[in-house]
Structures are given as structure tokens and as C-alpha cells.
Amino acid sequence: MKGVDHLAHERNKTEFDVDAMKIAWAGSRHAFELSDRMARLVASDPAFQKDGRTRLGRKELFKNTLRKAAHAWKRILELRLTEEEAGWLRNFVDEPSFTDLHWGMFIPAIKGQGTDEQQQKWLPLAYKMQIIGCYAQTELGHGSNVQGLETTATFDPETDEFVIHSPTLTSSKWWPGGLGKVSTHAIVYARLITNGQEHGVHGFIVQLRSLDDHMPLPGITIGDIGMKFGNGAYNTMDNGVLTFDHIRIPRNQMLMRVLQVTREGKCVQSNVPRQLIYGTMVFVRQTIVADASTALSRAVCIATRYSAVRRQFGSQDGGMETQVIDYKTQQSRLFPLLASAYAFRFVGEWLKWLYTDVTQRLQANDFSTLPEAHACTAGLKSLTTTATADAIEECRKLCGGHGYLCASGLPELFAVYAPACTYEGDNVVLLLQVARFLMKTVSQLGSGKKPVGTTAYLGRVQDLLQCCCDVQTAEDWLKPSVVLEAFEARSARMCVARAQNLSKFENPEDGFAELSADLVEAAVAHCQLIVVSKFIDKLQQDIPGKGVNQQLQNLCYIYALNLLHKYRGDFLSTGCITPKQASLANDQLRSLYSQVIFQ
Amino acid sequence: MKGVDHLAHERNKTEFDVDAMKIAWAGSRHAFELSDRMARLVASDPAFQKDGRTRLGRKELFKNTLRKAAHAWKRILELRLTEEEAGWLRNFVDEPSFTDLHWGMFIPAIKGQGTDEQQQKWLPLAYKMQIIGCYAQTELGHGSNVQGLETTATFDPETDEFVIHSPTLTSSKWWPGGLGKVSTHAIVYARLITNGQEHGVHGFIVQLRSLDDHMPLPGITIGDIGMKFGNGAYNTMDNGVLTFDHIRIPRNQMLMRVLQVTREGKCVQSNVPRQLIYGTMVFVRQTIVADASTALSRAVCIATRYSAVRRQFGSQDGGMETQVIDYKTQQSRLFPLLASAYAFRFVGEWLKWLYTDVTQRLQANDFSTLPEAHACTAGLKSLTTTATADAIEECRKLCGGHGYLCASGLPELFAVYAPACTYEGDNVVLLLQVARFLMKTVSQLGSGKKPVGTTAYLGRVQDLLQCCCDVQTAEDWLKPSVVLEAFEARSARMCVARAQNLSKFENPEDGFAELSADLVEAAVAHCQLIVVSKFIDKLQQDIPGKGVNQQLQNLCYIYALNLLHKYRGDFLSTGCITPKQASLANDQLRSLYSQVIFQ
CATH class of the missing domain: 1.20.140.10 (Butyryl-CoA Dehydrogenase, subunit A, domain 3)
Incomplete structure (x- = not known):
């Protein structure tokens, strides 16, 4: 096999414009060049090397990812990369890490569901990574059925606080990436209860760990849920388990863009349409x-x-x-x-x-x-x-x-x-x-x-029930x-x-x-x-x-x-x-x- | 979910004889009891515990398997287990290891392809694990097409030896389990050449490592081919790569039950039918x-x-x-x-x-x-x-x-x-x-x-081309x-x-x-x-x-x-x-x- 470059042989057969195909794939010249530039940046940086990753034990593997995430953050700052560029860079680092959830779920949740004041308070901290967030929705016993979540957020009008609590084993938050070891904060989804009444599931910003010594705060229990499929894969991520024992947070840490809870514990729908979600x-x-x-x-x-x-x-x-x-x-x-x-x-x-x-x-x-x-x-x-x-x-x-x-x-x-x-x-x-x-x-x-969009064809259902395919030769299928x-x-x-x-x-x-x-x-x-x-x-x-x-x-x-x-x-x-x-x-x-x- | 045993609930619905079903599955009461006994033996022995296996790095994982394989061997000897019992025990240990190849491929190859003298010489050593064998067939460039293997075994009539050689990169033996770190011997498949003529692919017993210090013998290069799919899985196995640089072995180390090479280098077919394979x-x-x-x-x-x-x-x-x-x-x-x-x-x-x-x-x-x-x-x-x-x-x-x-x-x-x-x-x-x-x-x-066995129905092809399914209700399908x-x-x-x-x-x-x-x-x-x-x-x-x-x-x-x-x-x-x-x-x-x- 030595001396024969089979790929060159195949490539010489090419009869189409390869660069144009790359652009067709990427969607635009801009998109192609951007991703190409970031790919080269990552590939040429020894700190991002992936060799040997699969041989590591869990602890070393996780440390390795922390190191890369920190290095990526350093490069993003040094090179003053745009958010789009930074996204591509993280993409090519090609290792799931807590930063995916911080940038991909925690920040967007605050942007999408937080009020203007909440955004002004929390986003700058998150953008500078002075706090690191995760997204705590799924529970041990509840996945697809979000309305079945058991964690409660009960409003206490005396102190103007919500009490976040995990009433059962099955209500343990389970899966959030970034939770097990890294996150300081979480968006926690819980059943809102005020004045003894339930008002469905909503998101709350909850601090999990001390910003001084990174230990879980009193009443909060956190663990790593263990190994997942594959050698490296998501084992670079600290998917975690989390329970709350009557944790108190200020009222203004409920994400209130759509539904607000007043000082008196009343629920008031804002004029932002729920459909935004x-x-x-x-x-x-x-x-x-x-x-x-x-x-x-x-x-x-x-x-x-x-x-x-x-x-x-x-x-x-x-x-x-x-x-x-x-x-x-x-x-x-x-x-x-x-x-x-x-x-x-x-x-x-x-x-x-x-x-x-x-x-x-x-x-x-x-x-x-x-x-x-x-x-x-x-x-x-x-x-x-x-x-x-x-x-x-x-x-x-x-x-x-x-x-x-x-x-x-x-x-x-x-x-x-x-x-x-x-x-x-x-x-x-x-x-x-x-x-x-x-x-x-x-x-x-x-x-x-009339059916719209991708179901518009159903408007022609009578024709479609009766039509006959008139293919007679193989070429007719073209x-x-x-x-x-x-x-x-x-x-x-x-x-x-x-x-x-x-x-x-x-x-x-x-x-x-x-x-x-x-x-x-x-x-x-x-x-x-x-x-x-x-x-x-x-x-x-x-x-x-x-x-x-x-x-x-x-x-x-x-x-x-x-x-x-x-x-x-x-x-x-x-x-x-x-x-x-x-x-x-x-x-x-x-x-x-x-x-x-x-x- | 606490307090509800959902499995008990389901099990109470059972309307069939569960023990009889277990025996139907196992094939016989004997088979069921044997496997059940071995399963309990393994489950109750802390040395066979599997907890935490997936968290280990490669080196620790491999050591862990060596430990278990040694412990299994000790228990097999102590309890004087039969070959059948030992097979079940290894099965329940549930970790691929070099012993699978030693018992499952090396020994059967000698039994199946070796002459009586060869069996008398090699089998006792193998049964006592004084030598450990692997099965070296596949090459880097050759898998399905066994006749395409490139490793050569050339008879040298002057010394009455075969010269085993890897002429190319693609002829490197690739995959054999047990090869990378453990085996002392291998059944090596190579193209037999005598008097300048090729005689197809045959098996040869080749010593790979010193029985004193376990180092590869001169002219033999061995490596581990690296990580495979999954956390534990086959990473407990030392699949290896192997090349030969003109390694000499005595003529009587070719497995000669079917084809013999004489002192003069002539090939003589034995009266054992080739179909045995x-x-x-x-x-x-x-x-x-x-x-x-x-x-x-x-x-x-x-x-x-x-x-x-x-x-x-x-x-x-x-x-x-x-x-x-x-x-x-x-x-x-x-x-x-x-x-x-x-x-x-x-x-x-x-x-x-x-x-x-x-x-x-x-x-x-x-x-x-x-x-x-x-x-x-x-x-x-x-x-x-x-x-x-x-x-x-x-x-x-x-x-x-x-x-x-x-x-x-x-x-x-x-x-x-x-x-x-x-x-x-x-x-x-x-x-x-x-x-x-x-x-x-x-x-x-x-x-x-007339077509036989599982193709016998093709003898009724004319009927089958014309028959009409007469199902008219759902129950007709029963x-x-x-x-x-x-x-x-x-x-x-x-x-x-x-x-x-x-x-x-x-x-x-x-x-x-x-x-x-x-x-x-x-x-x-x-x-x-x-x-x-x-x-x-x-x-x-x-x-x-x-x-x-x-x-x-x-x-x-x-x-x-x-x-x-x-x-x-x-x-x-x-x-x-x-x-x-x-x-x-x-x-x-x-x-x-x-x-x-x-x-």
C-alpha cells in the first residue's frame, strides 16, 4: 500500500468546483471563512490537542477539559473574538464542557425569560464568567413531562422570598451539565406556589456554591451522576444531581418576563406573549x-x-x-x-x-x-x-x-x-x-x-388520494x-x-x-x-x-x-x-x- | 416513587411457571443449574466486582482485568471446576480478557489443526497456562479476505526451519486479543512458501516473548493498538500489533494435521479431510x-x-x-x-x-x-x-x-x-x-x-411462486x-x-x-x-x-x-x-x- 495515495487518485476524478461546494455547504463565503479560520486556530494550538484523551481516567479527563476551557476563554479574550467566532472556536475544541451550558442555556434563559432589570444585573456577571451557570430542569423521575416536575418554589410573603425545595427522591435535579463540579449558579425549574395555589413550572436563578470557596451552600446537596457512554464523549462534562432543603432566594430571582409575582404573592401576567417561548x-x-x-x-x-x-x-x-x-x-x-x-x-x-x-x-x-x-x-x-x-x-x-x-x-x-x-x-x-x-x-x-407551511400539501388531499404515479422508466424517477x-x-x-x-x-x-x-x-x-x-x-x-x-x-x-x-x-x-x-x-x-x- | 415496588406489581401478574420458563431458556435443567451456580459464585466474590470499572484509565483498567483473570484461574483450580464450569465462570466475570483467546482460539486451533504429536507437546503447557497463546490472523490491510494475508512462512531446507516474515506495513498482524501485553505464543497465519512455490495460508505456532523476562524475542515487534469503543468494554483486552523480521521456527511448529511439509520441503496432503475446518x-x-x-x-x-x-x-x-x-x-x-x-x-x-x-x-x-x-x-x-x-x-x-x-x-x-x-x-x-x-x-x-436442509422449501418453488395468502381476519395470522x-x-x-x-x-x-x-x-x-x-x-x-x-x-x-x-x-x-x-x-x-x- 506504500507509495499509493488513493485519496489523490479519487480526488483527481473530481469534476466539480470544490471551493464552490464548500461554500454551498457552509451557506455563504463569510460562514465558510469564519469556520475555516477558527478550525485552523484550534488545530494549530497544542493546548487543544485531543491525542490520548480516550486513555485517561475520569478525573484526569475532567481536569484536561477544565484546562482547555480556561485556555479557550483566554484565547477568546486575547484575540477579542466575537460571540460568533467564540462559538465556532468552542465547537472545534470538540469536547463537551460546562461552558456549553453556561453560554448555550444559562445566558439565553436569562435573556429570554428575565426582565430588563434581571438581565442588567445577571448578564454582565455571566458574560465575564464571574458566575458560571447551568440549567436545572430535568429531574430523576421527570424528563419529557416538564409539567410533572416536583421541585417546589413556594412564595413566603413574610420574608419576600421563595423557598426552593426537593420533596422526594424523584424530584432530585438530574443531568444538568456543569452542575456536578463547576457551576456557581443555576436556572432551576420548579412548581410555583403562592398563597397555597400552584401556578405551573417557572425558572428561578439560584446560587449553588460559595463564590469564596466553591463549596455548596448550606441546604444544597450536589453530586456528579457518574460515567456516561464512551471513553471521552460526555465524560468531560460534570452532569450532576442536586437537591434543595428549603433554600431561600429573594423574590426578584424568579425569571419574571412573562409572569410576575408581586410583593403580596399575586401572579400577574405581563404583556409579553407566552408564545415567545x-x-x-x-x-x-x-x-x-x-x-x-x-x-x-x-x-x-x-x-x-x-x-x-x-x-x-x-x-x-x-x-x-x-x-x-x-x-x-x-x-x-x-x-x-x-x-x-x-x-x-x-x-x-x-x-x-x-x-x-x-x-x-x-x-x-x-x-x-x-x-x-x-x-x-x-x-x-x-x-x-x-x-x-x-x-x-x-x-x-x-x-x-x-x-x-x-x-x-x-x-x-x-x-x-x-x-x-x-x-x-x-x-x-x-x-x-x-x-x-x-x-x-x-x-x-x-x-x-387551510393548512399552512409544510402541511400545505394536505390542502390537495383529494388529488393526492387519487393521483397515479406515471413512472415508466428508471429515468422518470429523475x-x-x-x-x-x-x-x-x-x-x-x-x-x-x-x-x-x-x-x-x-x-x-x-x-x-x-x-x-x-x-x-x-x-x-x-x-x-x-x-x-x-x-x-x-x-x-x-x-x-x-x-x-x-x-x-x-x-x-x-x-x-x-x-x-x-x-x-x-x-x-x-x-x-x-x-x-x-x-x-x-x-x-x-x-x-x-x-x-x-x- | 418511594414505597412502590413496580416490579412486584408486574410480577404478580405472571400467569406462567417462571422456573419452567428459565429451564426452557437454558435448554435443560442441568444447563440452568450450572449457569445459575456459576453466576452466584461470581456475584458473591468481591474480587469480581465491576463497580467503578468505567472510571478507570486504560492502565488501571488493564491491571484490574489481569487481577481478575488471575483470581478466576485460582478459583477454577481451587474448586476443581470442569471446563464447562470454568467457561461459565469466565463468562460471568464479564470482562474480555486474554484468557478468552487462549481458551477460545489458541487451544482449539492446536486441537483442530495440530497433529497428535503437536497436541501432545503443546496442549499440556497451554492447559496449565505455562504458555499463553493468542490467534494472529488478521493483518492491518487484510481482514475478510484471508487468502490476501501477506505474512510469509518460507521453508528453509538447509536448517529445516520456516522463516516468518512481515514484508510490508499492511502485513502487520493487527487485532489479536492477548497479543499486546500478555501472550507468550501465537498461532500465526502466513502464506506457506516452499521451494519457491506458494501453498496458501496456514497456521504456525510462534513464540513471541521470552518465558524468562516476558520481553519480545529478537526480530519480533509488538504493540498495543490502542483504545477501542466504550469505557471498559474491550479496553480490558490488549489487542495488539505484531511484525516479524525473518523469525525462524522449527518445521514441526507448522500445524500439520491437514497439510504436511516434509524435511525436503514437499507438501503432502494428509488423509484428514480439509472440510473439517x-x-x-x-x-x-x-x-x-x-x-x-x-x-x-x-x-x-x-x-x-x-x-x-x-x-x-x-x-x-x-x-x-x-x-x-x-x-x-x-x-x-x-x-x-x-x-x-x-x-x-x-x-x-x-x-x-x-x-x-x-x-x-x-x-x-x-x-x-x-x-x-x-x-x-x-x-x-x-x-x-x-x-x-x-x-x-x-x-x-x-x-x-x-x-x-x-x-x-x-x-x-x-x-x-x-x-x-x-x-x-x-x-x-x-x-x-x-x-x-x-x-x-x-x-x-x-x-x-434437490435443495436440502434450510433451503428445502426452494424445492417447492413453483407452488411458492403461485400461492395466495388467504388471511381474511387478524386472527388468521395466528x-x-x-x-x-x-x-x-x-x-x-x-x-x-x-x-x-x-x-x-x-x-x-x-x-x-x-x-x-x-x-x-x-x-x-x-x-x-x-x-x-x-x-x-x-x-x-x-x-x-x-x-x-x-x-x-x-x-x-x-x-x-x-x-x-x-x-x-x-x-x-x-x-x-x-x-x-x-x-x-x-x-x-x-x-x-x-x-x-x-x-
Whole structure:
């Protein structure tokens, strides 16, 4: 193998403008240059080296991360990096740390839910890292069901304080990153109780540790919840457990932007719309989808390079063996993942637009598109993170035995990515939310209420229930309208069939529970349609660079036709396509694999 | 949650004889009692404790395993355990270690491939662990393609020695467990060269380290290949890298049971049939399938107990939330895995019978069933290990956030199981072997050659191409003959369709390469049929214990109908069932979930 640069050989085959493709991926020249500059900064700094991380015991590993976080902070200050630059820098340091929660959850929570006075008091301390915060929501016994949290915040009118308390074992705060060893403060979510009445779950700023000796304050018990999946991965993070024994905080440490508690303990709704919180949710999920495409692209990059270098079998006359990338079995597993990385990239880009759109509407008190935007982002978060976690593991397998070595990078990539399927909404729970929204949309079709946004196609449900796919040759599958209609028809028909089955139940909730697994399938079909349609939309835009659009078109069809093949049971059982047409799609897919070019 | 024993609540619902079920699982009362006794022995011995393992750095982790391996050996000697008992004890110690390879590969290789004299010389040393051996086959550049190994063993007639040499970087032995730090000897696979002629790959006993100071012998370079997936997992094992610089060994250290090299360097085939090696392969794969069911059962047990204890949503009037095991979304993911554990258990049991049958036939020089047995075990190894690895990860996800903690046991279970998809045959390569055998079987159908064993159904191919599923109600899917025919028809039709597509290619090998992904699908269909049919066969036997057979029947239908639902694209596109029948199968599946009872 010595002396043969297999990657150079593959790269010489490239027929598209590689720099233009990089910019298409990044979204803009500015975004590309910024991330590239930060990547080089981190790569060239020995203090950020990752070698040997996986060999360390937990204590050394954690110290190592503290060291890097401190060094990153020093560099950010020295180089006067912008917040955007600093974010990229932390991203390339590539180790979960308490700073992620401080910058990513603690500060945004104060910004989003705090009053102006609260922001003026707390943000400067947080920006200078004079206090370090975490985000204490989940409890040992409570995750998805936020309304089930047990921690209480009881207003004491005598002292003008809230009493924060953990009444049970299951009410222990559990998971907050940064809590176990580092944080001085937390945003604690608790059931608000004033005058003996409950007022739902709200956020409170609570100091946890002394700013002098860093010891937990009296009445506060903190621990580290122990080892997590993978060698390094989230073991660089001090996810913690926390209980309160009647801890008192001043009234003005409840985040009161939306709901205020007066000196007398009365609850007063502010004129800030509660829906604002959904805007934040759209924002967070948009970043999760973008992160999915990044994580997936890293795994695919490793597996693709390995597949070009690795040779096995097929040697003739004692010559070199066949590159494994030339095997159709390898291609049919790898190339759809490459296509998914781009698909998720572009749907993430579209979600940025959606967030801007939602924000503008909220500012104009227009909440009409919010439920659709909420369902859409929930579904895309679920779809992209599940697919990415599975894809990273598939990439690991595509590297054979070598993928099992940490040296391949893939075991850590998987272990660090896996929680994305659970945090910010368990992926199955999210799909059930999407399904609920779809069933509601279908039930309102007769009432003249027009479905909007990503559900607009359901307005054409009569056509979609009757349409016939007219594919007759494999090439017919290369028409965007044909692909789109097949995906729309499949989703619409699955939704309608589920709605009909639901209507057979006397109690709709019983029906929803009984048929929930089927409803999840319909939600997946709908979400896949969104990704396919946004990919197709993207290709209608002018994408500069020789051959770039052509390559992206190949990937778009690979993404769609691979889904069509994998889920052909849906398409066939709803009569959207015939077995013959499914077989032609599969033929076309094979032919597309031959046209994929790397760099 | 305090004060409520949710498991007791679930257990009280049990309507079957739990002890009888344990025996049905173990295969016999003897097997159950033996494994139970060894499990208790390990659990009660503080020296075998696993707490804290995941927190250790690599060095401490490895020392910890050495300590346990030494302690295990001490206990085995003290208690005069049989080989079977010792195997179970090592199994429950539950940490991969060099002893696995010494007992599982080194000794069996000498027994299987060594002459009587070689066995007399080496086995006593190995049994007393005066020498410790590993199995050095895989190379950095060579895994699946054993014939591509580059290490050479050149006979030197002048000194009556073999010269073992690593000519390239890619010829470095890579992966052998026990090699990196512990082994004194290895079975090394190398290309045999005598008189300038190559004679294929053979095994050689090579001493690696001094028995005095444990240093590698001159000309031998050894290293540890570094960290692998997971915190503990295979990091307790010293997988190594090894190169030889013209190492000389006596001629009698080539394993010569099948092929002998004479003093003059001539190769002489012995009268031991070469096919014996396939018998060993059947044996090894049989144990892998059994191990799959064990690993899967551990994961399912954890996820099931968690699902019974965990409650989320659905609280009414401030009461307790709903146990997550009562959600259909949870059931539809978890119960098919529970069913798979039993399915793999019983197909593993059947493979034991197959191994006995093959061995008896080999002894009688009857090789007729060998290709079928080989294809069948290859397919079942692939099917069960892929499904088990995926299932463990699914069980981890079914435990929500808590599954991400090492405390759940699932991250380590996954990381330690993952390599089963790669070792002893990459799972995709194995499926291609199955596909090749199936295509050959189909092509010979016209010639009057009757397909045997697990391919016997292909003898009825004409019926299977025409049969019509007559399911009209959901309950019709509870007839073994109906289920079996659907799976047989699907597999037969997929095989025939692939064979027809292959016949369109001028060069069959080109066709095989181009259509390989489709061929893998046919192989999977065939293997699933084997598992389903062996599960059905098992239930025809008399299984003692009240309610045991009934529960196993439920699981058998859950296993089969879940596959039918998941792969309904296959069944529909081949016209084996109608969309309506697929939908009825899904209805029946939901109803079966309600009838699953735990312990």
C-alpha cells in the first residue's frame, strides 16, 4: 500500500468546483471563512490537542477539559473574538464542557425569560464568567413531562422570598451539565406556589456554591451522576444531581418576563406573549438540525476516505485488491448517508429562515403559523438526530474492524452524539406531537381551514388520494415533480388512513394511545417529505460553481430514492406506486451511485 | 416513587411457571443449574466486582482485568471446576480478557489443526497456562479476505526451519486479543512458501516473548493498538500489533494435521479431510448465535424493568403517571426485541443439533450437507449479531436519558457486543456468501438436484411462486402454516427475481457485483425464514410448565409479524400478501403486545 495515495487518485476524478461546494455547504463565503479560520486556530494550538484523551481516567479527563476551557476563554479574550467566532472556536475544541451550558442555556434563559432589570444585573456577571451557570430542569423521575416536575418554589410573603425545595427522591435535579463540579449558579425549574395555589413550572436563578470557596451552600446537596457512554464523549462534562432543603432566594430571582409575582404573592401576567417561548424552541431546534448535518458530515467523511483507501478481495493476477468504495454493497450503505448530510444541511438552512419568519410574526402578534412551525421543528429535530445517530454507527461499521478503534474517531463521535436523540425532546415523543398536529390538520380539512407551511400539501388531499404515479422508466424517477408527488401522496394517504382508524374509537385519546406506533409512522413520512421538498427547493436556487448543482442533484435523488426504497412498504401499501415502479426506483438508485464523485 | 415496588406489581401478574420458563431458556435443567451456580459464585466474590470499572484509565483498567483473570484461574483450580464450569465462570466475570483467546482460539486451533504429536507437546503447557497463546490472523490491510494475508512462512531446507516474515506495513498482524501485553505464543497465519512455490495460508505456532523476562524475542515487534469503543468494554483486552523480521521456527511448529511439509520441503496432503475446518466454523458460529441471545436478553431485561418502573405523562387528578411499559410506542419497540431474544435462543439450540449432525456426517465422509450448513450458519451469524447490536442500542434508547449512563449497564453492553458484527466474518460479506449459495441453489432447481436442509422449501418453488395468502381476519395470522408460507413465498420469490436479474448479465460475476445490495436483501429474507421456522418447530415440542408454551407462542408471533410489518415492502412487492393483509398483521401485532407478561 506504500507509495499509493488513493485519496489523490479519487480526488483527481473530481469534476466539480470544490471551493464552490464548500461554500454551498457552509451557506455563504463569510460562514465558510469564519469556520475555516477558527478550525485552523484550534488545530494549530497544542493546548487543544485531543491525542490520548480516550486513555485517561475520569478525573484526569475532567481536569484536561477544565484546562482547555480556561485556555479557550483566554484565547477568546486575547484575540477579542466575537460571540460568533467564540462559538465556532468552542465547537472545534470538540469536547463537551460546562461552558456549553453556561453560554448555550444559562445566558439565553436569562435573556429570554428575565426582565430588563434581571438581565442588567445577571448578564454582565455571566458574560465575564464571574458566575458560571447551568440549567436545572430535568429531574430523576421527570424528563419529557416538564409539567410533572416536583421541585417546589413556594412564595413566603413574610420574608419576600421563595423557598426552593426537593420533596422526594424523584424530584432530585438530574443531568444538568456543569452542575456536578463547576457551576456557581443555576436556572432551576420548579412548581410555583403562592398563597397555597400552584401556578405551573417557572425558572428561578439560584446560587449553588460559595463564590469564596466553591463549596455548596448550606441546604444544597450536589453530586456528579457518574460515567456516561464512551471513553471521552460526555465524560468531560460534570452532569450532576442536586437537591434543595428549603433554600431561600429573594423574590426578584424568579425569571419574571412573562409572569410576575408581586410583593403580596399575586401572579400577574405581563404583556409579553407566552408564545415567545416557542420562538426560542424553534431557534434551539434549528441549531440541533444544523449540528446533525455537521456530525453526520464528519462521520461520512471518515468512512468515505477509509472506503477509498481500504482494499479487499478482487485481486487479479496478484495485482491490487478492489477499493471497497467500488462495491455496490458499500455504496448503497454509504452514499445515502452522504446525501443525508447535505439534505439535513439544507433543511437546517431553511429552518434559519423559518425562525426569522416566526420571530417577525411574533413581534407583529401574528401567532397563526406557530403550531405548524412548532410541529415542523419538532419533527425535523427527531428525524435528523435519529438518522444521524444511526448513520454515525453505520459509518463505524463501514470501516470494518478499524471503525471499532478510537483512532478512527467514530466511537467517540457516536457516543458524544447519541444524547441528541433524547435531549430537547425525546424523539418518539416529538413524533407523537407531529402526529397529533397532522391528525388535527386532517380533521379540519373539511372546515375550510387551510393548512399552512409544510402541511400545505394536505390542502390537495383529494388529488393526492387519487393521483397515479406515471413512472415508466428508471429515468422518470429523475423528475422533481414525480418524486415530490410520490412523497406527498404517501404522507397524505398515511395521514388520512390513520385519521379514519382513529375515528373508529369512541374516545379519541384511547385511539391515539392504541394507534400511536402507526401514528409515528405517518409523522416520519411527513417529516421525510419536508426534507425531500426543501432539498428540491434548494436546487431551484442558483448555486454557483461548475458542476456543483449537478452533484447536489445526484445527492438529492439518492436521498429521496433511497428513502423510497427503504420505506417501499409505505408507498406500496398506500398504492402510491406499483411494485414495478419501486423496482425502477431501485435501478435508478444503483445508477446514481456510479455518478457520485468525491473530494 | 418511594414505597412502590413496580416490579412486584408486574410480577404478580405472571400467569406462567417462571422456573419452567428459565429451564426452557437454558435448554435443560442441568444447563440452568450450572449457569445459575456459576453466576452466584461470581456475584458473591468481591474480587469480581465491576463497580467503578468505567472510571478507570486504560492502565488501571488493564491491571484490574489481569487481577481478575488471575483470581478466576485460582478459583477454577481451587474448586476443581470442569471446563464447562470454568467457561461459565469466565463468562460471568464479564470482562474480555486474554484468557478468552487462549481458551477460545489458541487451544482449539492446536486441537483442530495440530497433529497428535503437536497436541501432545503443546496442549499440556497451554492447559496449565505455562504458555499463553493468542490467534494472529488478521493483518492491518487484510481482514475478510484471508487468502490476501501477506505474512510469509518460507521453508528453509538447509536448517529445516520456516522463516516468518512481515514484508510490508499492511502485513502487520493487527487485532489479536492477548497479543499486546500478555501472550507468550501465537498461532500465526502466513502464506506457506516452499521451494519457491506458494501453498496458501496456514497456521504456525510462534513464540513471541521470552518465558524468562516476558520481553519480545529478537526480530519480533509488538504493540498495543490502542483504545477501542466504550469505557471498559474491550479496553480490558490488549489487542495488539505484531511484525516479524525473518523469525525462524522449527518445521514441526507448522500445524500439520491437514497439510504436511516434509524435511525436503514437499507438501503432502494428509488423509484428514480439509472440510473439517468447516465443521469448526459451524461450531464457532453456533456459539456466536447463542451469545447473541444472551447479550440481547440482558439488554431487554434492563429495558423491560426500566419501562415498568419509569412513569411519564398521563397523571390524572394528581395521581401517578403512566408506566412507560403501557405505551404502545414503547411496546412496539421493546417486545419484538424480547421475542428476538427467544427466537435467537431457539435457533441457537437448533444450531447445536446441526453441528452434531455435520460432525457425524464428516466422520462418515459425507460432505453433502456441508455447503448448506455453511451458508446457513453464515447467515444466522450475520442476522443475529446485527439484530442484537441494533437491539442493545434500541434498549438503551428505550431507557431514555438514563440509558446513557453507564450505571444502566447498556453503554458497556453495546460497546462490548458491537465487534460481533465484524469478527468471524463481516456480516455483509457473510450475507453475500448466503446469496451466492441461494443463487446456485435456484439455478440448479431445474437439474433435478434437490435443495436440502434450510433451503428445502426452494424445492417447492413453483407452488411458492403461485400461492395466495388467504388471511381474511387478524386472527388468521395466528396460524403457523400461514405465517410460514408467507415467509417461504417471500424468500423464494425474492431469490427467483434476483436470479432472473442476474441472468441478464453476460458475465455472472459482473451481475453479482452490480446487484449485490439486492442479493443481500434476499439473503436476509431467507435467514429470517430460518429463524421463524425454527421458532415454530420449537413450539411443536413438548415444553413443560404451566402457560410457558402459550407465552412462547405469543413471542413467536410477535417475532414473525413484527418482521412482516417491518419488511412489508418485500411481502407486498412480491405479491405474497395484500396491503389489507399487511394491515391485519399489524392489528394482530398490537393485540399480541397486550398479552405479553413479564417476570
